[in-house]
Amino acid sequence: MAPVVVKSGPTCAVIALKCPNIKVTIVDLNQSRVDAWNSSDFALPIYEPGLVDIVKACRGRNLFFSTDVDKGIQEADLIFVSVNTPTKKSGVGAGFAADLNYVELATRRIAAVATTSKIVVEKSTVPCRTAESMRTILDANSKKGCDFQILSNPEFLAEGTAINDLLSPDRVLIGSLQTPEGRDACESLANVYAHWVPKERILTVGLWSSELSKLAANAMLAQRISSINALSAICEATGANIDEVAYAVGKDSRVGPKFLKASVGFGGSCFQKDILNLVYLSESLHLPEVAAYWKQVVQLNEYQKRRFSKRVVDTLFNTITGKKIAVLGFAFKADTGDTRESAAITLIKHFQEERARVVVYDPQVVESQIWMDLSEASPDISLDQIKKQVSIAPSALEACHNAEAIVIATEWKEFREINWELVYANMNKPAFVFDGRLLVDVEKLKQIGFKVMSIGRGDTY
Numbered sequence: 001m002a003p004v005v006v007k008s009g010p011t012c013a014v015i016a017l018k019c020p021n022i023k024v025t026i027v028d029l030n031q032s033r034v035d036a037w038n039s040s041d042f043a044l045p046i047y048e049p050g051l052v053d054i055v056k057a058c059r060g061r062n063l064f065f066s067t068d069v070d071k072g073i074q075e076a077d078l079i080f081v082s083v084n085t086p087t088k089k090s091g092v093g094a095g096f097a098a099d100l101n102y103v104e105l106a107t108r109r110i111a112a113v114a115t116t117s118k119i120v121v122e123k124s125t126v127p128c129r130t131a132e133s134m135r136t137i138l139d140a141n142s143k144k145g146c147d148f149q150i151l152s153n154p155e156f157l158a159e160g161t162a163i164n165d166l167l168s169p170d171r172v173l174i175g176s177l178q179t180p181e182g183r184d185a186c187e188s189l190a191n192v193y194a195h196w197v198p199k200e201r202i203l204t205v206g207l208w209s210s211e212l213s214k215l216a217a218n219a220m221l222a223q224r225i226s227s228i229n230a231l232s233a234i235c236e237a238t239g240a241n242i243d244e245v246a247y248a249v250g251k252d253s254r255v256g257p258k259f260l261k262a263s264v265g266f267g268g269s270c271f272q273k274d275i276l277n278l279v280y281l282s283e284s285l286h287l288p289e290v291a292a293y294w295k296q297v298v299q300l301n302e303y304q305k306r307r308f309s310k311r312v313v314d315t316l317f318n319t320i321t322g323k324k325i326a327v328l329g330f331a332f333k334a335d336t337g338d339t340r341e342s343a344a345i346t347l348i349k350h351f352q353e354e355r356a357r358v359v360v361y362d363p364q365v366v367e368s369q370i371w372m373d374l375s376e377a378s379p380d381i382s383l384d385q386i387k388k389q390v391s392i393a394p395s396a397l398e399a400c401h402n403a404e405a406i407v408i409a410t411e412w413k414e415f416r417e418i419n420w421e422l423v424y425a426n427m428n429k430p431a432f433v434f435d436g437r438l439l440v441d442v443e444k445l446k447q448i449g450f451k452v453m454s455i456g457r458g459d460t461y
């Protein structure tokens with residue numbers, strides 16, 4: 001069997017690793033990304049722990065990367081469509097609905113060039129019933145004798161832990177039409193995963209349930225973070241400690257301990273996008289109360305970021321104008337170079353508005369990405385103007401030099417291991433640490449002399 005993949009590097013690299021008898025070709029229109037996947041020094045387009053070893057083991061054996069989309073489609077029996085589905089920026093549903101243009105274009109291309117029957121797998125996160133639109137396009141445009149079966153197979157990996165998530169998934173979900181042909185297609189895909197995933201973890205359901213389950217899973221994960229972040233505000237006002245509250249609540253097996261870490265706000269390319277998508281779906285279905293419920297998860301997240309920035313300003317004697325603030329971390333979480341919807345972008349924008357001087361350090365995010373994100377966040381300000389206020393440091397130590405305050409925006413492990421005595425010696429006094437990730441040892445830093453403010457702790461100053 002020869003699946004071809006429209007994008008989705010980590011997933012398909014793991015399929016190639018675990019299924020040496022399957023030829024996997026990842027096709028992407030983006031030449032520079034494909035060049036990076038094929039680069040001789042394995043400088044891959046994304047940073048993901050463990051990925052490079054898999055690509056080293058499989059590339060050229062049964063894993064190939066190409067921009068020749070048409071050839072990839074023609075050779076494949078199984079096609080994963082994993083193109084981007086961002087939030088629409090204009091037109092009907094702008095700011096909420098998913099932009100399905102890339103999915104539609106990829107589907108039309110499959111219909112146009114396929115000369116044999118295929119199983120087309122919807123891997124992108126999409127609104128409920130998108131598979132129906134894909135089937136309509138394929139049926140209306142296919143050649144005689146070409147039959148297309150559409151499956152939904154949502155991706156549940158998280159960035160930074162993608163390889164582990166893929167190697168030992170909690171579940172693999174496959175949705176299909178409940179027709180004999182639909183069930184056969186479902187079994188073919190299940191057989192691919194069965195190379196390494198225990199059978200009881202491969203769940204097969206109807207198409208629409210599968211599509212909705214993906215949005216539901218992300219919405220419920222993000223809802224837990226907004227719930228704990230809402231409680232963090234109460235902790236700060238009362239002297240309770242959010243880590244202790246999360247621990248106590250998470251011990252109830254009905255709640256569970258995961259995804260209860262209070263933070264400066266969730267980021268990443270999917271949580272906000274997928275919840276807004278769910279909000280739009282609910283509104284389209286004339287369910288305004290349901291829409292309002294999910295919308296609040298995103299609104300609370302915005303509030304959390306604003307609340308944190310305000311606490312910085314309030315604590316620094318109500319003004320940060322001209323003060324140097326070191327922002328440690330720019331990625332939306334640790335162990336990734338991805339910055340999409342990162343809380344750091346919003347915080348820096350707030351600090352810019354207060355006319356502070358900001359120095360950023362992140363161990364993985366490249367400089368050009370930081371400048372691009374900050375420019376996009378402040379479209380009315382030129383990059384030259386931004387660079388007068390913001391600079392990028394090559395290490396955490398240098399970022400903190402002569403700063404009045406440190407803001408921890410990403411939970412990189414190396415920030416836990418900083419030489420805090422040295423950092424303190426080189427800072428202006430009083431030296432403040434604002435921990436947006438509950439990362440530092442508060443007591444240790446206080447002993448050194450720092451004034452420490454943690455999310456969800458009112459007693460740490």
Ligand SMILES: NC(=O)C1=CN([C@@H]2O[C@H](COP(=O)(O)OP(=O)(O)OC[C@H]3O[C@@H](n4cnc5c(N)ncnc54)[C@H](O)[C@@H]3O)[C@@H](O)[C@H]2O)C=CC1
Nearest residue numbers: 006007028029030082083084085102105106124125155159
């Ligand atoms: N990034 C993640 O960790 C996860 C992403 N997802 C979902 O997977 C989908 C893809 O997400 P990302 O990989 O983050 O997006 P991305 O924006 O990083 O990559 C999408 C790629 O698709 C390519 N592309 C677009 N149209 C194409 C076409 N017609 N033919 C060939 N290539 C085409 C683009 O050049 C781009 O490189 C989204 O629906 C997202 O919600 C789901 C779970 C996890």
Ligand SMILES: O=C(O)[C@H]1O[C@H](OP(=O)(O)OP(=O)(O)OC[C@H]2O[C@@H](n3ccc(=O)[nH]c3=O)[C@H](O)[C@@H]2O)[C@H](O)[C@@H](O)[C@@H]1O
Nearest residue numbers: 155156157158159225259260261263266267268270332333
């Ligand atoms: O659809 C997707 O794209 C993916 O979205 C998330 O994965 P991801 O965004 O990569 O990373 P998460 O670990 O979920 O973190 C998201 C954000 O929440 C924050 N977070 C996470 C957990 C927590 O307890 N507290 C918290 O603030 C993280 O720092 C990060 O900013 C989901 O966890 C994946 O299951 C899903 O496949």
